[in-house]
Amino acid sequence: MTTRRPIHLEALTIQFDERFQLNNINWQIEPEQHWVITGTNGAGKSALAAVLAGAGERVSGSLSGLPARVGVVSFEAQAELIEAERKKDDADILDVISEGTPVHEMLFKDCADPATARDLVARFKLEYLLDRAFRKLSTGESRKVMLIRALSSNPELLVLDEPFDGLDVDTLSMLQAYLATLIETVPMVLVLNRFDEFPDFITDIAYVNQGELQLQVKRDDPKAYAELYQLLHLKTTQLAVPPADPETAIPALDPAQPLVHLNGVSIKYDDKALFSDLDWTINPNQHWQLSGPNGSGKTGLLSLITGDHPQCYVNDIFVFGFKRGSGESIWQIKQFIGYVSSALQWEYRVGTSLRNVIISGFYDSIGLYSKYSDRQRQIADQWLALLGMSHRADQPFNKLSYGDQRLLLIARAMVKHPPLLILDEPCLGLDDMNRQLVLALIEKICAGTETAVIYVNHHPEDRIEGIENYLALNAPTPTQ
């Protein structure tokens, strides 16, 4: 066996066809590592695996350290083989029925390691079809033949794209156990979608999204591993955003009226203005991005809308049909608003259960102080299922990770389907993984409901798809 060296992809961009390319891949596979590539359908998992088998056209960047013998199993490779066999048949000009290549020839002709091939035929219990034509095999059978071919080729790298697909339980565990015997001799890269199929010997996981290698997670980092599980769940789940509770429905608003109308508003401390003479109108279903540097008054402006700023009473503010200061209560205002910010998260340091946190969104309270209905509980449970947190429904909120807390607070804000959802820097303080999680949830929400979103971010260039209106606040002036 030759001395193994790492495989190194550096800033690699690879074109597959007009429609798909992998962008700026930075990835190093060490000889003793075994990777899983995971992601949603169409994210580029198989493409990335295929790069290791030499596929695609390099646009830029570099790829080094690829060994000469790569054992490949994939749906594409399988389809190619079957297609080649079919062509042999079509190409037959004689009026003789072609049987195609028999399995034993597929396996043993040009085989680098016939002993292994024989051993695997026995393990897969394929003796009975050695004489059968390859193209007559079922999908599962031909997949097994592909696996034997790859494993008996003396590979220096194994690239197995969904190798467990279509295998029965016994064969699956046999194969997993067999692969485990190879871990000292050959590095493996597996494309897998289901977390429960990740073999124990996997050391690293690559998460691919939209043609990019976005996250690399160590198997022995339980926190990151659990988060990746959740992310994949959110990305792949068929579950939709749960409905509102018909019994505590928010009063209907006049669709011709703006949700919010601020008329020349200002916030002043000690005669110094945070901002002044500002107009802002937010219409139903209109998405806004609010940006501005630190201290420009973004949160202050929002709190005039939510009623959390006491100076909302001395400004000309119209919200959800109420002129502020005309005898309305803040609970009449808050019922129309879903709100998430790090400040809320800081306030929400209660030991109540995850389920109760979501239910509290029906009551606009921090903590739950009201008797809730069975229906509300059901809706909360549907949200937990969407978030992939069903099994943690009764755990205390304050023991959750920061990112999970944020997800839950977004669900809390949305549970009543408010006409206005305010996300005040929803990704602030989150790592890449949790950022992805939060954005995945926001995407899900924006796709499924009729809610106007105000997205706050202090980088005006950091724009979100679907947002067409922008309000930028200026840096505070040092003197007034």
Next chain:
Amino acid sequence: MPNNYFNTLPLREQLEQLAKCRFMDISEFSDGVSALKGKKMVIIGCGAQGLNQGLNLRDSGLDVSYALRQAAITEKRQSWKNASENGFTVGTYEELVPTADIVLNLTPDKQHTSVVTAVMPLMKQGACLSYSHGFNIVEEGMKVREDLTVIMVAPKCPGSEVRAEYVRGFGVPTLIAVHEDNDPKGEGLALAKAYAVGTGGHKAGVLMSSFIAEVKSDLMGEQTILCGMLQTGSLLCFDKMIEEGVDAGYASKLIQFGWETVTEALKYGGVTNMLDRLSNPAKIKAFDLSEELKVIMRPLYNKHQDDIIDGTFSRTMMEDWANDDKNLLGWRAETAETAFEKTPAGDVEISEQEYFDHGILMVAMVKAGVELAFETMTAAGIVADSAYYESLHETPLIANTIARKKLYEMNATISDTAEYGCYLYNHACLPLLADFMKGIKTDVIGRGLPVDDNGVDNARLIEVNTALRSHPVEAIGAVLRGHMADMKKIV
């Protein structure tokens, strides 16, 4: 000359008033704030209670403004700033009080006589005057104009918390009362209920009480277990640890944050839960110490309650008011000079559990103080609900203030009345416990019991557990805590 109102009543009525206290059902608040809707509410005083109650009432859709003395407005004092920066209308007594349907007197106790004397002639016929503490009526015998309705709405938490809990969508437990001598139109209760809804109190539980029960129980709680016991305990425990060679920084931290930590357990599950946090041998030790403490301190608790009931306490305190607070200021200065107060908390890690394990004596002191205050109050005719709120319920709130900045912060936060009572207690209790403290070693304060053997006698453990769980403060506590749907951590 002040004329103690309580003492003018016949015994039959005194007892009846003292025993007034009923936990109200949430359904009694179904009218919401409607009794106050469209009425003009003018708050006198814009300190922590005044400002925060006003913010809540306005957010509940009520019309709130602030009347301040001319000087406070001209000099732009803090109270003026508080009110105007929050977008409230601010005016002088003369400008605003005549327009008020209800005047909320939220000034410190000490100013009540002068405030009410100034405000009363300006109030319109048939308006309402509201207090958040009954001292002025009960102890000073303030006579309010006959056409005015007099009520009390007293949130049982510091002003900052009154606001914070409202913003969360909750509230703080609140006591309401109607002064029966001043309820000409019979609308006092409706107004007090609407006011309690406006501050969010109805969500956390409202006690319907009397001016008398409120004053006599509030004074008793604050000067004994709440402030007095924590102050005395702090000084004794600290000095003992220093004497026994415990690191000063450690000792300081153990006490400063220890009260808060152990009473957090008290808040969640009463005295029982606080002691259940200890190991079995430590629990038995704490129980024995507290029994000893109760025997030594009971006469002192009785004396405080007796002086409060017959007016001796308020009379001597008012004499000090008249004497430019000579005693109060002297005692305040003295407290600032104590070794505990002057030793900063050390930069040492103390785990939550360690506060219990190394603070067995502190746990015993809290238990003894809570039970004694409760027993003494109920023996004096105050009902269990009142006695619970004025003893066990408020202990963690005061402990939080010590965690912030030791005794200074506690005494700065509480009212002058509470502070005065606290010093009285402290001066009597320190010598009372001198002998007891001679027998105290670091196993119960500072270092913890040796951990080589956690064995205890079964029969003794059962005895202790039964005694803990069957104390009457635990029975009422379980009921009242059950009303608070969700307990949350107050940092």
